Amino acid sequence: MSPFRLGRRVSQMVIYGNEKMESYHRYIFITILPVILFPILSGVTGRSVYNWIAYDSIDVVMDKLVTVNEENCRSKxxxxxxxxxxxxSQRPVYNMLLTSVIFSNRSNLLHLHNMALNRAFYFSYMYQKLNRSVDFSTQPGIMYLYMSTTADVTGxxxxxxxxxxxxxxxxxxxxxxSLLDFNRTVPLFGPRAWRADDYDESTNWLREPTNNTVDIHDYSAxxxxxxxSPDYKMNNWYSMWMPDLSPSQDSLRKFTYTVGLKYSNETGKFIKDEFESDAFFGPPQPGQNDDISLPVEWTVPYFDCGRSNRWIVSASSPVVEYMPRYSDFVQLRRPRFVAVITQDIEFERIDINPCPVSEGNNDPNYFxxxxxxxxxxxxxxxxxxxFRRGGYQCVCQPGYYYPWWHDGPFQGLEIEQATQDEYENGFNCYPVDYQQVIPNEMPTWVTRRKRSTYPVTTKDRFLAEAVPSDSSPRVKLVAKRALDQKDMKARLRKRRFIARYPGETKKIRHKRDLFDQEMRQRMENILIRKYKTNGGNCASKPAYQLFLPGDAAYGVEKAFEAQGRTALRLAHFLCDFLQNxxxxxxxxxxxxxxxLNExxxxxxxxxNVMSDFKVMGSGVFFDRYKFRMSPPLNNTDPRFINGITREFFGPYAWKYKNVNSDGLSNYRAEDFAGHKDYYIDKYWFRRMKSRWQTNFSALKKYTAKPMIRSDENGTSLVRFEHYPLTYLAPTYEHGEWLRPEFKCDPTKLKYEDWVSTYVVPFFGRNDLKTHLEFKGVVTVEVKLDYLDINQCPGEFFEANGFKNTARCNYQSSYRGSYKCECRQGYEYPFNDLAWYFDGQTMEEEYDKMMRGEPNRYDTLKCRIAGASSLYGSWLLVTVxxxxxMFWH
Incomplete structure (x- = not known):
């Protein structure tokens, strides 16, 4: 009963008489009083079990997040x-991407950074390339801009x-x-796409968000x-770059990029055999000045009031163009920041790092x-x-081990949900007693000889002591152990079997956990082929030696997902544009x-190539007679002699190392239609076409809701004539990562390296607009050296060419990538400021053992964890x- 209702009942008792008053007194004495007195008498306070947790910075931010909403944000x-x-914290910085490690919890921010730079490069190149009056109609129009931002979100x-x-x-x-002159500008223009919550759409009968609907609004209408205006409150990205009214800063804030282009106007032939050099101004590059100007800047987290009504973080990069664009006085033009690209992510999706400040978690970090x-x-x-509590785990310090009843690290979510007693009496590691110290000098394993049999020279004596001969008992013993697989199997860990998936048996698990010597030899053969293939000898090798097995790129789908989605973004844009x-x-x-034009x-x-250090090449390859482009007004251009329908069109760009310019990386692009060997005959194009030529049922439907300005001044927002726009496009899983390939170029005009290629198709309407058809593929190539191999045990169905090749002791340790950590009930025995055996050390010692050299491989195992100390009881001793005494 609430206090309000109780007071109301008491007032009624005064009115209705003393009998009811006495009955309610008895009621209060019997029911309410014990509830009040019991905690006092039992010594229990009314404090919650979670009140012991102190108020911290996460609570400060959480209070701020919940106090601002779409109803009161305008008054704040x-x-x-x-x-x-x-x-x-730990935001990616452009000039440190090649020298710093980007952790997996910052992969979203890195992709956000690269996509902002991607769009800045594109529009800077486009508006400067098509800066003549005759190119006015071929510049990106309103739907190009709308669909480009849509593809950034859906892809x-x-x-x-x-x-x-x-x-x-x-x-x-x-x-x-059509009513404005070509040299007339509008006050502002700002198309922005945002992923909409479509759970209540009339077409979404499941009422579950699909992430396939995008709202596109012109923020200048x-x-x-x-x-x-400074009163806009959410325009931090604007003040970082604009207004650009200081010509004296142009040399510091703009950078000149040079690309080499090679065009083709007919199949199998280029217009010119040489690359045409084309320079344009783009986002700044960090220099040697103290005041470094980065090409991508980050905003503070802010509430997008009146728009998405979310707390978001934006990565911004500027677009450079010659201004004024059309003028009779060309000498008055200068490169100017005319626009800013923003890529947004919700603040609550960004991982926080609650760990103390240390190496890898530097200041400033609010949490x-x-x-x-x-x-x-x-x-x-x-x-x-x-942005949640519990996003961490607590591992034992060096010199400590986990309790026997706890398997693995203490999870932060468990700690945050624990009571005060549970926290004070738990989540501790036990100290390791009698730690071993690794000797500085390895012991020699030689048999004792007579003094007269020693070699004469000191060098020979040292070699005889350090490197045993083949007849040494130690060498024979090591060789016998290495060849005896049954003995190795007998020493594997024995534990109660628990099936991890339906159909798994103990025999399958046992076979999976074995160290596979054949797999290790296969791994070494793969690595040898990779390291021995280079630009100097690749032309003399047969074609099959320029490929690695497909399972050598295990994990590429996850490791290079951001690069694959760069190609997917372009495929989504082409699907949207060609279908609508x-x-x-x-x-x-x-x-x-x-x-579209070339x-x-x-x-x-x-x-795609210029914005990501990992991307080595990228291309768009149209199917035969599927590319039709609008010719410019000056139809005398030799590239349009054969009309606007091209048999082949495949622009491909790559990073080019120009040795004649102090080793600086330049960029080149060419139309693959100029090559005599057709790209449609390549296995990756034929395979993708055969899969998607007639079957489109697996494609996903995306919906875009464009709101455009009602007039050129942006008086209000109105719906576009076709509202909403829908199109079918592939997902990331519909694309395919090809097996690693060495890119060999006899002309030495392209890069030569091992890469893994992602291929994804795109689709459009036929000429009659009656049905969907396959139009071509988009590719992106990533350097294989950026992929980490995984030597840990894997299930039988995992296509990993390096699984089961790590040299951990299975009985006492399990493997991470690649470190051997102690299992439950075992402890790390060495006093070397570590708590695991490093994979590199395991491999080196194992190789020494196989060569018969002195090694400590047999000592690299965890030992059974014992009690931390001994306790004596005088009562127990007396009894x-x-x-x-009486027994005797």
Whole structure:
């Protein structure tokens, strides 16, 4: 009964008389009073079991997140709509990507960084390449911009939630209005796509979010349209780059990029055999100045008030163009930041690092030290937790081991949910007594000889003592152990069998956990082939030696997912554009977009290569007679002699190491239609075409809801004529990672290295707009050296060419990638500031043992954990003595 209702009943008792008053007094004495007195008498306070946890920085941020919403955000000051910059730690920095390790919990931010740079490169190249008046109609139009931002979101599911391009004041020339002159600008233009929550859509009868619906609004139209104003509250990305009104800073904030292009106007022939050099200004590059200007800047977490109404973080990069674009006074033009690219992610999706400040977790980190690991343990952050408590685990410090009843690290979620008694009396590791010390000098294993049989020279004497002969008993013993597989199997761990998947038996598990000598020899053969193949001898090798087995690239789908989604983004854009854009459509004074042209796609593949250090090459390859482009107004260009329908069109870009320019990396691109061997005959193109030529049932349907400006001034937002836009496109799983291949080029014009290639198809409408058809593929190539191999045990169905090749002691340890940690009930015996056996040490000692050299491989195993100390009881000793005395 609530206090309000109880008071009301008491007031009624006064009115109705003393009898009811007495009855309710008895009721209160019997029921309410014991509830109040019991905690006092029993010594228990009314405090919650979680009240022992102190108020920390996570609570501070959480309170701020819940106090701001879409209803009150407009009345809040700007300071309350932002979080400290240190709440997002370990952000990727462009000039440190090659020298620092990007942890897996920052892969989302790295892809966000690269995609912002990708779009900045593309639009900078495009607007400077098509900067003439005759190119006005071929520049990206309104649907190109809308569909480009849509593809950024749909192609990067799990990575990117929003994408936009915001133009500065009077810096956008609309080529989609028929009533405006070609040299007329509009005040502002800012299309932004955001992943919408479509659980309540009429077409979503399951009422489950699909992540396939995108809202696209022009932020320069309607309410809150002036995003350049300081009162906008959510425009930190604008003030980082614009307005660009200081010509004296152009040499510091703009960088000149050079690309080499080779075009083809007919099948099997290039227009010129040499590459045409083309330079353009792009985002800044870090220099040697103290004031480093990075090409990508990060905003603080902010509340996107009135738009997505989410706490988001944006990566921004500038777009450079010659301004004014069309002028009779060319000498007055200069490269200027005309727009800013933003790629957004929700703040709650970013993993926090609650561990103390240490190497790999440097300041500033707003949440450092919020983990609750005990002094006997160390903190390790976990991936995929986002902004939540418990995203860490506590592992034992060197010199400690886990209790026998606990298997593995203490999980942060368990610690955060524990009571005060559970926390104070648990989650501790036990000290390891009698630790061993690794000797500085290895003992020699030689048989004792007579003094007269020693070699004369000191060198021979040392070799005889350090390297035993083949007849040495130690060598014979080691060789016998190495060859005796049955003996190795007998020493494997024995434990109670628990099936991990249906159909698994103890025999299958036992076979899987064995060290496989054949697999190890196969692994060595793979590595030997990889290391012995280079640009100097690849041309003389047969074709099959330029490939590695497919299982040698195990884990590439996860490790290179961000690079694969870069190709998927371009495939989504092409699907959307080729299925919805009709060059003959007009909507009053609003013109439809024209067809794609070769400059568009050359810019797309160049942006893929220039924005990601791991991407070595990228291409778009159209099927035969599937590429039709709109010719420019000057139809005398020799590239259009054969008309606008091309038999082949395959722009491909790659990183090129120019040895004549101090080793600087340049970029080149060419149309593969100029080669005499057709790319449609390549196995990767034929395989993808045969799979998707007639069957489209597996494609996923995506929905875009474009809201455009009602007029050129952006008075209000209205729906586009075709609302919503839908298109069918592949998912990341529909693409395929090919087996590793060595890219060999006899002309030495391309890079030569081992790569793994991701291929994904794209689709469009046929010429009659009646049905869907296969149009071509998009590829991206990633350097194989960036892939980590996995030598740990794997299930029988795992296609891993390196599994079961790690040299751990199975009975006492289990394997990580690649370290041997002690199992439950075992402890690490050495005093060397570690708690596991390093895989490199295991491999080196194993190789020594196989060669018959002195080694300590047999000592690299965990020992059974004993009691930390011995305790004596005088009562027990006295009773034992009395019993023994009477016993005798």
């Amino acid at each position: 000051p700007k300071e309350e709509l932002q979080l400290p910059a240190s709440t997002v 990067s599911e799990g990575f990117i939630n929003g994408s936009a391009i915001f133009f500065d004041n009077n810096c956008f020339y609309p080529n989609f209005y 309607g309410e809150l349209s002036n995003y350049t 450092a030290g919020t983990a609750r690991c005990k002094p006997t343990t160390m903190c390790e952050p976990l991936q995929g937790w986002g 854009v009709d060059e003959y459509e007009t909507f009053g004074n609003l013109k439809g977009d024209r067809r 400059t568009h796609l050359f810019g797309e593949v160049l942006a 034992s003595a009395i019993i023994l």
